[in-house]
Amino acid sequence: MTGGTIGEPLTWNVAGLLSDAPGSTRDYRVAGVTIDLGEDLQQADPIEGEVRLSRTNRGLLVNAEFATALGAECSRCLREIEVPIQIHLEEEVLPALDLATGAPLDASAEPDVLRLNDHHELQLETPVREAIQLAEPIAPLCEPDCPGLCSVCGERMTGGLHEHGDEDIDPRLEALLGFQVDGGGETR
Numbered sequence: 001m002t003g004g005t006i007g008e009p010l011t012w013n014v015a016g017l018l019s020d021a022p023g024s025t026r027d028y029r030v031a032g033v034t035i036d037l038g039e040d041l042q043q044a045d046p047i048e049g050e051v052r053l054s055r056t057n058r059g060l061l062v063n064a065e066f067a068t069a070l071g072a073e074c075s076r077c078l079r080e081i082e083v084p085i086q087i088h089l090e091e092e093v094l095p096a097l098d099l100a101t102g103a104p105l106d107a108s109a110e111p112d113v114l115r116l117n118d119h120h121e122l123q124l125e126t127p128v129r130e131a132i133q134l135a136e137p138i139a140p141l142c143e144p145d146c147p148g149l150c151s152v153c154g155e156r157m158t159g160g161l162h163e164h165g166d167e168d169i170d171p172r173l174e175a176l177l178g179f180q181v182d183g184g185g186e187t188r
């Protein structure tokens with residue numbers, strides 16, 4: 001399912017591409033990939049998408065589009081929902097070893113740049129995880145106009161009529177509701 005990868009999720013051996021001329025590209029399709037998103041995020045759908053790797057003078061340029069979904073709770077009605085997530089990666093990746101000599105390159109000059117590992121493997125799991133974490137919505141909704149929960153009984157509102165028997169209503173809330181009706185009358 002994950003053409004071009006070598007065991008680890010979102011990992012490609014790019015030794016062949018590195019031996020090609022600058023401007024050369026490789027395209028890979030990603031499907032059915034699950035990664036560890038940490039304790040706070042639950043992946044609800046496999047990661048699907050496409051990766052284009054382009055040879056540059058110094059290393060590789062990664063262009064990738066991925067789609068997945070996160071398990072979440074509607075911020076209004078608290079239902080379990082799946083939140084679709086789309087991420088785009090565009091990142092330069094540099095080798096860890098000098099391609100001609102195999103000697104380790106000094107990574108301290110550009111500590112923030114993504115590096116291939118010592119086996120000329122591109123590992124995108126970490127940048128993909130970080131992009132998904134950034135894309136997580138702060139207040140997801142089950143639908144754009146989710147009506148939320150009834151403030152009286154706590155059931156999810158349906159948008160239609162929502163009635164209560166007297167026994168459902170907390171006496172303190174009943175008093176509050178009565179006050180609101182009276183207050184509305186005074187303004188007229």
Ligand SMILES: [Zn+2]
Nearest residue numbers: 074077142146
């Ligand atoms: Zn909702």
Ligand SMILES: [Zn+2]
Nearest residue numbers: 150152153154
């Ligand atoms: Zn209610």
